[in-house]
Amino acid sequence: MSDYNTSGFDSANMFSIDGRRIPFKPGQTILQAALEAGVYIPHLCHHPDLKPHGSCKLCTVTVNGRNGSACTARALPGLEVENDTPALNDRRRVLLQMLFVEGDHFCPGCEKSGNCQLQALAYDLEMVAPHFRHFFPKRTVDASHPDIWLDLNRCIMCELCVRASRDIDGKNVFMLAGRGANSQVVVNSPTGLLKDSALTADDAAAQICPVGAILHKRVGYSVPIGQRQFDDATIGHQVEYLARRHIPIKPVAVDAPKMPEKEGV
Numbered sequence: 001m002s003d004y005n006t007s008g009f010d011s012a013n014m015f016s017i018d019g020r021r022i023p024f025k026p027g028q029t030i031l032q033a034a035l036e037a038g039v040y041i042p043h044l045c046h047h048p049d050l051k052p053h054g055s056c057k058l059c060t061v062t063v064n065g066r067n068g069s070a071c072t073a074r075a076l077p078g079l080e081v082e083n084d085t086p087a088l089n090d091r092r093r094v095l096l097q098m099l100f101v102e103g104d105h106f107c108p109g110c111e112k113s114g115n116c117q118l119q120a121l122a123y124d125l126e127m128v129a130p131h132f133r134h135f136f137p138k139r140t141v142d143a144s145h146p147d148i149w150l151d152l153n154r155c156i157m158c159e160l161c162v163r164a165s166r167d168i169d170g171k172n173v174f175m176l177a178g179r180g181a182n183s184q185v186v187v188n189s190p191t192g193l194l195k196d197s198a199l200t201a202d203d204a205a206a207q208i209c210p211v212g213a214i215l216h217k218r219v220g221y222s223v224p225i226g227q228r229q230f231d232d233a234t235i236g237h238q239v240e241y242l243a244r245r246h247i248p249i250k251p252v253a254v255d256a257p258k259m260p261e262k263e264g265v
Helices: 030-036 086-102 117-124 160-169 235-244
Strands: 014-017 020-023 060-063 066-069 080-082 148-151 174-177 184-187 214-216
Touching (some): 060 086
Antiparallel strands (some): 148 214
16 A cells, blocks of 8 residues: 655645545646556546546546546546446456457567556556457568567557657657548558658657557667566555656556565566
């Protein structure tokens, strides 16, 4: 349990998650306040540098008896939020299972293993089997860029790269095309290839992918498996660890602090 200090907050700016009092700043969402207090609410499409999107639905919580996305719902005084419940976690596991079978997420063969937020969530929620039949989709793999590899077979349609390219980089390199099951991320360039786009290796859009769809070339195993971000502690425990030390939480950060092996996490 976190020892997050609530003494500096006005008692009016408090709500509860699973019975625990959570302070919030005016304008914060439930997810933002929870993460700042060291309470982990599973999520994939949220990033602290981007506006809430509410598409992955992993962060669905029960607020005063009604379900809603914690990344878009404002924190308000007196809210009673349920997060870590068997029913909500069962629903999250089903969403994860669907994401795993809808794409190609063969973790043992993926260089993002150990740094992948989808994989980390599966461990955190104790997902032990995909449950559904695999789709085995055949999607584009674009290796044309000198520094960046794009494998849409691993894309989970969180649109973080689309939003980062538009809202942070100001380049609109990635866009969403198609509808329903045929939706996919496309590259905005004359040829549709990354090599002819404005993407550079230091762009936010090139860093933000939570899975292995956008990868940097020539660095895949620079950090050995066993020493990666999620190898020592679950993603939920890491959020609590970082909040206790007032370290900004940015999952899948390249420079993420290393979790100690024995820290009560």
